[in-house]
Amino acid sequence: MRRLAALCLLVAPLAGCSGPPLGYLDATSPVAGAIARLGWGLTVISVGVCLIVGLLLIIAIYRRRPDGDLSVTPVNDRTPIRWIGVGVAISTVFLLGSAVWTLVTVHSIGEPPQAGALSIDVIGQEWWWGVKYHSSDPAREFTTANQLVIPVNVPVQINLTSRDVIHSFWVPKLGGKMDMIPSRTNVTWLEADKIGEYRGQCSEFCGLQHANMAFNVKVLSQADFKAWWDHQLQPATGSPDDPRLRTFMVRCAACHTIRGTQAGGILGPDLSHFGSRDSLAADLMPNTPENLRNWINNTQTIKPGAKMPELHMLASETSDVTSYLEGLK
Amino acid sequence: MVTQAETIDSPEGRKLLSLWETAPGLYGWLASVDHKSIGIRYLCTAFFFLIIGGIEALVMRVQLAQPDLKVLSPDAYNQLFSMHGTTMMFLYALPMLSGFSNYLWPLMLGSRDMAFPRLNALSYWVFLLAGIFLYVSFPIGQAPNGGWFAYVPNTSLPYDPGINMDVYALGLIFLGVSTVVGSANFIVTLLRCRAPGMSVNRLPIIVWGTFTASAANLLAVPAVSLACAMLWLDRRYGTHFFEVSGGGQPLLWQHLFWIFGHPWVYALVLPAMGIVSDALPVFCRRPLVGYTLVAISTVATMILGFGVWVHHMFATGLPVMSLSFFSAASFVIAVPSAIGVFCWIATIWTGKLQFKTPFLFFAGFVMLFVIGGVSGFMTASVALDWQLTDSYFIVAHLHYVLLGINVFPVVGGIYYWFPKMSGKMLDERLGRWTFWTMFIGFNVAFFPMHVTGLMGMPRRVYTYPAEMGVGWLNLISSIGAFVFAIGVLLFLINIAKGLKSGAPAGNNPWDAPTLEWATTSPPPVYNFATIPQVASRYPLWEDRLKESDERSIIGDLARDGMVLDKGKETIGVTPLDAEPNVVLKMPGDSILPFLLALGMTALFFGLLAHVIWLTALGVVCEIVILALWLTPKPHVAEEEVEVYE
Numbered sequence: 001m002r003r004l005a006a007l008c009l010l011v012a013p014l015a016g017c018s019g020p021p022l023g024y025l026d027a028t029s030p031v032a033g034a035i036a037r038l039g040w041g042l043t044v045i046s047v048g049v050c051l052i053v054g055l056l057l058i059i060a061i062y063r064r065r066p067d068g069d070l071s072v073t074p075v076n077d078r079t080p081i082r083w084i085g086v087g088v089a090i091s092t093v094f095l096l097g098s099a100v101w102t103l104v105t106v107h108s109i110g111e112p113p114q115a116g117a118l119s120i121d122v123i124g125q126e127w128w129w130g131v132k133y134h135s136s137d138p139a140r141e142f143t144t145a146n147q148l149v150i151p152v153n154v155p156v157q158i159n160l161t162s163r164d165v166i167h168s169f170w171v172p173k174l175g176g177k178m179d180m181i182p183s184r185t186n187v188t189w190l191e192a193d194k195i196g197e198y199r200g201q202c203s204e205f206c207g208l209q210h211a212n213m214a215f216n217v218k219v220l221s222q223a224d225f226k227a228w229w230d231h232q233l234q235p236a237t238g239s240p241d242d243p244r245l246r247t248f249m250v251r252c253a254a255c256h257t258i259r260g261t262q263a264g265g266i267l268g269p270d271l272s273h274f275g276s277r278d279s280l281a282a283d284l285m286p287n288t289p290e291n292l293r294n295w296i297n298n299t300q301t302i303k304p305g306a307k308m309p310e311l312h313m314l315a316s317e318t319s320d321v322t323s324y325l326e327g328l329k
Numbered sequence: 330m331v332t333q334a335e336t337i338d339s340p341e342g343r344k345l346l347s348l349w350e351t352a353p354g355l356y357g358w359l360a361s362v363d364h365k366s367i368g369i370r371y372l373c374t375a376f377f378f379l380i381i382g383g384i385e386a387l388v389m390r391v392q393l394a395q396p397d398l399k400v401l402s403p404d405a406y407n408q409l410f411s412m413h414g415t416t417m418m419f420l421y422a423l424p425m426l427s428g429f430s431n432y433l434w435p436l437m438l439g440s441r442d443m444a445f446p447r448l449n450a451l452s453y454w455v456f457l458l459a460g461i462f463l464y465v466s467f468p469i470g471q472a473p474n475g476g477w478f479a480y481v482p483n484t485s486l487p488y489d490p491g492i493n494m495d496v497y498a499l500g501l502i503f504l505g506v507s508t509v510v511g512s513a514n515f516i517v518t519l520l521r522c523r524a525p526g527m528s529v530n531r532l533p534i535i536v537w538g539t540f541t542a543s544a545a546n547l548l549a550v551p552a553v554s555l556a557c558a559m560l561w562l563d564r565r566y567g568t569h570f571f572e573v574s575g576g577g578q579p580l581l582w583q584h585l586f587w588i589f590g591h592p593w594v595y596a597l598v599l600p601a602m603g604i605v606s607d608a609l610p611v612f613c614r615r616p617l618v619g620y621t622l623v624a625i626s627t628v629a630t631m632i633l634g635f636g637v638w639v640h641h642m643f644a645t646g647l648p649v650m651s652l653s654f655f656s657a658a659s660f661v662i663a664v665p666s667a668i669g670v671f672c673w674i675a676t677i678w679t680g681k682l683q684f685k686t687p688f689l690f691f692a693g694f695v696m697l698f699v700i701g702g703v704s705g706f707m708t709a710s711v712a713l714d715w716q717l718t719d720s721y722f723i724v725a726h727l728h729y730v731l732l733g734i735n736v737f738p739v740v741g742g743i744y745y746w747f748p749k750m751s752g753k754m755l756d757e758r759l760g761r762w763t764f765w766t767m768f769i770g771f772n773v774a775f776f777p778m779h780v781t782g783l784m785g786m787p788r789r790v791y792t793y794p795a796e797m798g799v800g801w802l803n804l805i806s807s808i809g810a811f812v813f814a815i816g817v818l819l820f821l822i823n824i825a826k827g828l829k830s831g832a833p834a835g836n837n838p839w840d841a842p843t844l845e846w847a848t849t850s851p852p853p854v855y856n857f858a859t860i861p862q863v864a865s866r867y868p869l870w871e872d873r874l875k876e877s878d879e880r881s882i883i884g885d886l887a888r889d890g891m892v893l894d895k896g897k898e899t900i901g902v903t904p905l906d907a908e909p910n911v912v913l914k915m916p917g918d919s920i921l922p923f924l925l926a927l928g929m930t931a932l933f934f935g936l937l938a939h940v941i942w943l944t945a946l947g948v949v950c951e952i953v954i955l956a957l958w959l960t961p962k963p964h965v966a967e968e969e970v971e972v973y974e
Contacts, residue, residue, distance in 0.1 A: 022785020176715020186646030
């Protein structure tokens with residue numbers, strides 16, 4: 001009964017059409033799809049084993065016995081031992097089968113089907129993600145943060161490392177985890193089947209704000225992706241004498257970069273084209289002027305321990321910075 | 330046949346009592362080396378830590394009951410989950426089983442004490458003081474905060490500048506002393522301190538379990554002690570074992586930790602599975618089906634358990650070829666577990682059942698073991714584990730394994746052996762309530778976590794956004810956790826009630842077959858008036874099982890049993906066949922183990938606080954006490970060793 005209820009519990013949330021943002025049993029990529037098939041297979045075997053053993057246990061407990069006889073009598077265990085042999089043999093077959101299935105799956109997803117046309121570095125740091133797009137043409141390389149934009153149906157090579165502690169890169173709907181380890185570069189790859197947005201999350205405990213170290217992956221059509229890339233290469237617009245930029249230079253530029261301006265800090269996320277991003281503070285909240293203002297003034301309340309200090313800016317400074325950043329489309 | 334009670338009143342009994350009795354008062358309490366009091370101290374202390382760790386868990390469940398709650402700060406949450414894991418893994422799970430084994434081994438094996446009684450006392454005192462050491466920075470909000478797994482560089486000085494992880498590193502080295510001396514003691518005890526005739530094919534399965542776990546601990550614990558020493562040196566003396574800027578490797582920590590950690594997990598469950606293998610059959614009124622299979626499975630699990638540690642590191646980017654090997658090994662390790670499960674079910678199937686409380690816990694254990702086992706089978710698959718690892722699915726899996734295979738057998742085991750330890754019975758009705766509350770609470774708390782994990786909730790997060798859609802599941806888990814806690818409370822009430830007004834137990838209230846039930850409840854300090862002579866695996870059922878014509882001789886002064894009353898003595902036997910070959914002189918009570926543990930505490934506090942004089946004082950104390958400990962004492966003529974043959 002309990003297991004039956006549990007089974008319903010298991011199926012109910014996964015049967016919904018869109019499903020939970022980090023659910024990986026409804027995957028939308030070749031890698032996550034192969035893993036999801038394996039996952040469903042092993043889940044069915046597992047639930048089956050629980051039901052069968054549970055049933056055996058219940059029958060063993062409740063089968064009819066002569067009433068009240070509790071005497072210890074001589075035993076002959078040849079028959080039960082034979083049955084144990086049968087049970088172990090069946091279990092072994094399933095275990096070996098699952099092991100083979102696993103190894104075949106690992107082999108099929110270990111390498112992309114074609115050499116990656118696109119290579120992106122993702123650098124984990126406390127508690128956000130630096131993202132660097134590579135190109136054969138150095139002039140077309142650029143850096144962004146906390147948002148990964150990729151084209152649909154193209155295998156993308158992701159090079160993972162960390163600037164401080166170990167993090168782990170995980171976009172459940174597109175593939176499995178891969179750790180980001182300082183001094184090492186781990187390579188994984190993604191390929192999305194569907195245009196849309198997917199959530200990614202750090203999945204290795206990395207300190208105070210591990211919980212809020214997320215990012216999003218935006219999958220665009222190949223044409224849109226090219227347009228997006230071209231747009232990213234544009235320098236920041238606006239006059240260098242913009243007073244709002246001056247406020248930014250004084251208050252923010254020690255840590256943040258905006259391409260095309262003097263702001264070149266590298267401690268915090270690159271804010272070039274910040275206004276075109278969907279979320280802020282490592283996917284903690286939607287990118288709206290209200291949220292940005294709140295974030296600047298209450299960083300340590302919203303994300304306690306985050307490396308960005310509270311600057312106690314004047315209201316006018318906050319407005320300057322907010323409107324300037326939101327204007328960087 | 331002369332009964333045990335009559336023996337106690339005999340001149341021999343009185344002489345043995347005067348030889349073995351612990352001195353009254355505080356000195357006697359601190360100096361006692363009696364394995365039974367040490368065992369009970371282990372059980373009580375470990376249970377106390379279980380309650381502490383449980384309260385930590387409840388506080389975390391309040392914080393996680395709904396998305397975006399602010400009951401705990403991220404820092405407080407990190408300390409709580411780190412201490413919860415460290416407490417449960419190190420201060421509850423293994424010491425609890427050591428408690429059972431300390432109490433039961435000499436009684437089950439027909440001996441008068443462990444091989445090294447003073448080492449046994451040392452092991453307990455070090456455990457207690459190391460446990461306190463690990464909690465010393467808790468009140469000032471500086472408790473270990475890097476998880477029980479303490480991955481570098483998150484735990485290295487630049488990212489964790491407080492004393493938090495120094496307490497962890499030094500505390501685990503300190504505690505490791507207890508584990509290692511305890512394990513060595515179990516191994517030698519098994520090899521030497523048994524009743525004549527207690528050959529290896531007659532050992533109770535819990536003895537197999539603890540022996541296997543102890544051998545593993547001797548190999549595994551040095552790895553974590555070494556890793557902790559390296560971490561501490563990196564943190565405080567600028568070495569570069571793990572420090573990337575100096576060419577160190579963060580993954581080295583993970584290898585060292587898990588090459589310890591995975592065998593450790595098996596050490597936490599094998600003795601508990603032994604409890605079930607020994608006690609479940611009593612309530613089925615028949616011997617365990619497949620004794621040999623279960624014993625071999627126990628050893629096989631441990632051996633394979635040394636070859637699967639990398640399955641904790643599937644996502645670290647190691648070459649796919651080596652991951653595949655460890656993945657396959659992790660599937661294979663399920664085979665011995667399957668053997669155990671089928672043996673227990675066959676025992677129940679072919680038995681005549683007695684639905685007492687311990688039976689409920691053991692039958693519940695079988696089901697939880699299977700659920701925890703299949704979720705382990707899913708994580709063994711390297712590809713699937715890339716999704717499952719570090720998600721709540723793993724939290725569900727490890728709690729099914731550790732509560733299912735450790736806590737349920739332990740509570741069942743206490744219901745089973747409490748009458749032996751105290752001479753009083755626990756209440757059956759309250760026992761049933763305890764079981765059902767714990768069983769339902771446990772499943773309500775932890776089963777939904779499988780789903781929470783499949784929906785993508787990562788582990789070790791202090792909160793989660795509402796959009797993830799896992800708020801309702803977390804609420805169910807939190808409610809279940811509190812129901813489980815009520816079950817534990819009922820259990821404690823039952824213990825208190827049993828101690829106060831439990832019905833008298835008699836020697837053998839369950840009509841069980843093993844040696845510990847042949848002596849009185851509670852047993853006399855010398856265990857057996859005469860050393861038993863064992864003729865079968867089930868000495869107290871021989872007349873009914875009729876497996877052979879030989880009969881064991883237990884507590885029968887009339888039949889020339891060995892009384893061994895020329896000083897504190899027990900018999901030593903050959904390792905395999907248990908042929909008696911020497912009378913072992915056992916040491917008397919001594920305060921030295923306690924003092925040695927105190928000196929060690931001074932040493933570790935000195936290291937923690939960088940106080941040179943305290944460290945030096947600790948070292949000097951250790952040397953002096955060890956010298957005193959090892960000084961040979963002349964034997965009085967009467968105590969000359971008699972060698973048989």
